[in-house]
Amino acid sequence: MSFLEGVIVQVLILAIVTQGIFVITGLTGLFSLGQASFVAAGAYTAGVLAIRLQWPFFYCLLGGILAAVLISIIIGIPSLRLRNVYFSLATIAFCYGLESILNVSTDLFGGAIGLIGIPTITRWWHALTALIIVYIIIRFFRLSRYGRACVSIRTDEVAAQSYGINAMFIKQISFSLSAAAAGLAGGLLVFYIGYISPDMFGVPISSEYLIIVFFGGLYSQGAVLIGTTLLTLFMELLRTTNELRMVIYSAVILGIIIFQPTGLYGIYDRLRRKLKSPSPIKSDLKEGERR
Amino acid sequence: MFLFLQQLLNGFSVGSMYALLAVGFSLVYNILGIVNFSHGATILIGSYVAFWLAQYLGMPLELALIISIVSAGLGSLLIERMTLRPLRRQKQPSIFFFIASLTVFNLTTAIIIYFGKGDIVSYPKAILGGYFEMWELIISQLDVAMLAIAIVSLSLLNIILYKTRLGLAIRSASYNLKAAQLMGINPDFVIAGTFLFAGLLGGLAGALLGVKYAVFPGLGDMVFKAFFCCMIGGLGSITGAIWGGLLMGLLETFISGYINSAISPAITFGLLIALLLVRPQGLAGRLVEEKI
Numbered sequence: 001m002s003f004l005e006g007v008i009v010q011v012l013i014l015a016i017v018t019q020g021i022f023v024i025t026g027l028t029g030l031f032s033l034g035q036a037s038f039v040a041a042g043a044y045t046a047g048v049l050a051i052r053l054q055w056p057f058f059y060c061l062l063g064g065i066l067a068a069v070l071i072s073i074i075i076g077i078p079s080l081r082l083r084n085v086y087f088s089l090a091t092i093a094f095c096y097g098l099e100s101i102l103n104v105s106t107d108l109f110g111g112a113i114g115l116i117g118i119p120t121i122t123r124w125w126h127a128l129t130a131l132i133i134v135y136i137i138i139r140f141f142r143l144s145r146y147g148r149a150c151v152s153i154r155t156d157e158v159a160a161q162s163y164g165i166n167a168m169f170i171k172q173i174s175f176s177l178s179a180a181a182a183g184l185a186g187g188l189l190v191f192y193i194g195y196i197s198p199d200m201f202g203v204p205i206s207s208e209y210l211i212i213v214f215f216g217g218l219y220s221q222g223a224v225l226i227g228t229t230l231l232t233l234f235m236e237l238l239r240t241t242n243e244l245r246m247v248i249y250s251a252v253i254l255g256i257i258i259f260q261p262t263g264l265y266g267i268y269d270r271l272r273r274k275l276k277s278p279s280p281i282k283s284d285l286k287e288g289e290r291r
Numbered sequence: 292m293f294l295f296l297q298q299l300l301n302g303f304s305v306g307s308m309y310a311l312l313a314v315g316f317s318l319v320y321n322i323l324g325i326v327n328f329s330h331g332a333t334i335l336i337g338s339y340v341a342f343w344l345a346q347y348l349g350m351p352l353e354l355a356l357i358i359s360i361v362s363a364g365l366g367s368l369l370i371e372r373m374t375l376r377p378l379r380r381q382k383q384p385s386i387f388f389f390i391a392s393l394t395v396f397n398l399t400t401a402i403i404i405y406f407g408k409g410d411i412v413s414y415p416k417a418i419l420g421g422y423f424e425m426w427e428l429i430i431s432q433l434d435v436a437m438l439a440i441a442i443v444s445l446s447l448l449n450i451i452l453y454k455t456r457l458g459l460a461i462r463s464a465s466y467n468l469k470a471a472q473l474m475g476i477n478p479d480f481v482i483a484g485t486f487l488f489a490g491l492l493g494g495l496a497g498a499l500l501g502v503k504y505a506v507f508p509g510l511g512d513m514v515f516k517a518f519f520c521c522m523i524g525g526l527g528s529i530t531g532a533i534w535g536g537l538l539m540g541l542l543e544t545f546i547s548g549y550i551n552s553a554i555s556p557a558i559t560f561g562l563l564i565a566l567l568l569v570r571p572q573g574l575a576g577r578l579v580e581e582k583i
């Protein structure tokens with residue numbers, strides 16, 4: 001597997017995760033700091049199914065998705081009822097909890113060393129197919145009544161409920177959908193790198209995922225995809241600078257978030273407006289003229 | 292019994308560090324209602340500046356620690372100036388500050404790793420390495436000192452908050468920022484002051500953690516635990532944050548001591564989430580009807 005293919009697979013896997021975050025954060029307005037743990041859940045489930053039970057690749061991926069969805073329901077039922085900050089809190093707790101459970105269970109999950117010797121099956125077309133499927137599913141979800149319900153909950157939960165939207169149900173669906181995407185990404189990841197350990201996931205990694213989504217532009221599905229791609233490629237370009245690359249990378253993202261909080265999409269939107277309709281008030285009317 | 296007392300002591304020592312962090316976190320949350328993860332950056336500054344000063348400039352460690360704590364406070368001011376203020380000027384919703392603060396935290400960690408190579412290091416000399424022996428208990432002088440420093444600094448903060456004009460301004464701003472502004476309080480000044488205090492507390496905790504354990508880039512991740520302590524204590528309550536910190540420290544040490552240290556995060560966080568489900572307002576918080 002060439003270097004280029006490695007980069008492409010990484011971009012695609014990361015894009016699947018951030019598509020999931022787009023659903024929970026961009027559409028529904030909830031901040032999950034446990035997204036990396038859903039990736040871990042998918043990866044570990046797929047890895048265990050592959051090593052211990054010798055299941056075929058496709059079924060392992062399905063198992064990973066299923067595990068992530070199940071966990072999202074267990075976390076979601078208590079925490080989605082509370083205010084949104086508590087949801088972030090519960091996802092942090094989940095992150096720490098899962099990490100320690102993975103560290104302890106040496107027999108099943110390999111403890112702190114993790115799982116090794118997983119067959120490396122994932123090629124770029126697997127990841128690309130998965131991303132296309134995820135993108136299409138999320139696109140239809142976004143345009144369906146459920147997606148619109150998500151947006152209404154983000155804007156005003158009480159008002160949405162007064163229009164007959166079952167807020168808990170909708171939030172749970174979007175949370176599970178994002179967990180499913182993360183689980184799928186985890187499965188692909190484990191079959192790509194061939195080993196997995198608990199310290200590869202955690203709250204800091206989840207926060208990086210969130211930041212990537214904001215870099216692209218939180219409210220646009222396409223922008224999230226493009227932002228993820230650009231950032232990962234940018235990171236690869238900086239590979240020669242060694243330790244300095246995380247500094248440059250973080251500084252660039254911080255600059256974008258401060259000066260244009262809506263991310264790359266915000267910049268694009270501003271440019272488009274400037275080009276398309278050069279502000280009617282200025283063009284039609286002269287200064288001091290009344291309409 | 293001795294194990295119990297020993298764990299109790301350790302728990303209070305760890306818990307007091309969590310309390311320091313959670314109070315700093317809670318101060319900022321009270322006023323702006325934003326989750327400020329850049330607090331983790333101040334922990335790192337507090338522990339690393341002292342290390343660099345003592346290691347490479349040969350400064351006495353005590354002096355280095357004090358300078359380090361002050362620079363954490365100044366760093367916090369700088370962070371407020373560079374990230375929060377532009378976003379407030381643009382009147383952006385607070386979620387963008389949430390992300391900006393996470394990014395600042397990542398940026399600081401990256402800078403620290405760049406200069407420190409990400410190694411786990413310890414201060415060139417130990418402070419208060421001695422022990423008291425009481426009955427069969429071994430009491431580390433450092434633990435006692437840490438507890439004392441935490442109590443003193445939190446009492447100082449209390450005096451500042453309740454006896455000075457700045458404290459009054461901070462409290463009124465945390466009650467209602469807009470109304471405080473109408474009463475002639477300069478919001479920029481109050482917010483900067485709050486960030487300064489939060490940064491000093493974060494730096495203090497970072498320096499003490501560095502003295503007790505070691506200095507490494509992962510220290511900053513404590514901020515996520517501080518967030519947790521702040522929430523179980525009850526949002527908007529400084530006393531609650533202290534209780535939350537102590538509870539978390541005690542739970543962690545007892546579970547590590549009696550069950551297993553590797554599983555302790557899972558059990559601790561599970562218990563604390565269960566506590567929140569029973570008492571959503573936290574330990575010291577009050578239930579407030581949300582206005583619609």
